[in-house]
Amino acid sequence: MKLFDAGVSQLALWSDRDAAGEWVVRESRRARRLTVRVLLSGRVEVVVPPRVSARQVQRFVEQHREWIERKRLEVRRHARPPDPFPPQQIELPACGEVWRVHLAGGPGRPRARATAPGLLSLCGTSGGPREMRQALRAWLLERGRVVLGEALASCARELGFEYARVSVRRQRSRWGSCSVRGTISLNCCLLFQRPEVVRYLLIHELAHTRHMNHSRRFWQCVARYCPDYRALDRELLDGWRRVPSWVFGEHP
Numbered sequence: 196m197k198l199f200d201a202g203v204s205q206l207a208l209w210s211d212r213d214a215a216g217e218w219v220v221r222e223s224r225r226a227r228r229l230t231v232r233v234l235l236s237g238r239v240e241v242v243v244p245p246r247v248s249a250r251q252v253q254r255f256v257e258q259h260r261e262w263i264e265r266k267r268l269e270v271r272r273h274a275r276p277p278d279p280f281p282p283q284q285i286e287l288p289a290c291g292e293v294w295r296v297h298l299a300g301g302p303g304r305p306r307a308r309a310t311a312p313g314l315l316s317l318c319g320t321s322g323g324p325r326e327m328r329q330a331l332r333a334w335l336l337e338r339g340r341v342v343l344g345e346a347l348a349s350c351a352r353e354l355g356f357e358y359a360r361v362s363v364r365r366q367r368s369r370w371g372s373c374s375v376r377g378t379i380s381l382n383c384c385l386l387f388q389r390p391e392v393v394r395y396l397l398i399h400e401l402a403h404t405r406h407m408n409h410s411r412r413f414w415q416c417v418a419r420y421c422p423d424y425r426a427l428d429r430e431l432l433d434g435w436r437r438v439p440s441w442v443f444g445e446h447p
């Protein structure tokens with residue numbers, strides 16, 4: 196088996212390049228027909244017989260998209276036992292921060308705020324884990340706005356890119372995007388990734404301000420500023436595993 200020549204950049208035509216999960220297309224000489232499976236890691240593997248065109252692969256995946264998405268949700272739900280909640284600490288490798296979570300108690304709805312360097316106080320006891328999760332998520336989003344907003348601005352300055360504005364959101368399915376109007380959206384879950392990976396994603400989105408596609412020229416642009424982009428892209432596709440379960444989970 197070898198990696199399908201069309202590679203991941205062809206997959207971008209039908210699958211959102213920045214979407215969650217890992218997609219691999221393999222050519223197998225023994226395969227008689229196209230098959231797809233979802234592995235426990237959440238990785239989607241499409242096995243294709245020799246001499247199948249990228250277009251055929253696209254069509255095949257389109258036809259099975261619903262099944263794939265359903266399967267991936269299932270796998271994601273069962274993949275890993277949820278981390279204990281509330282977490283004792285929150286690590287944000289993107290900016291090298293580690294926050295100890297202190298349950299401060301007190302009246303009112305739960306809210307999270309930094310009360311000392313590296314100390315995140317979760318105040319307020321009215322409400323259960325659900326409200327506490329919301330408080331942590333709000334804090335994470337705020338931290339993302341600051342950290343990622345600054346990182347994007349400085350990366351753009353350094354490399355000579357321009358963008359209209361940045362928006363940071365908590366999303367399940369994509370790490371970033373760039374609109375035709377030049378708005379760059381970033382996922383606050385990037386905070387759980389290594390700085391090198393985050394930088395790659397920033398460069399990826401900034402490159403979209405010049406190329407609104409995943410063409411060869413787009414990737415050349417990315418490579419100019421981030422030669423190691425392939426490995427970093429793979430790492431990012433797997434990055435959902437580094438996101439703690441309280442960020443999306445609904446369990447108690």
Ligand SMILES: [Zn+2]
Pocket residue numbers: 212213399403409
């Ligand atoms: Zn892209």
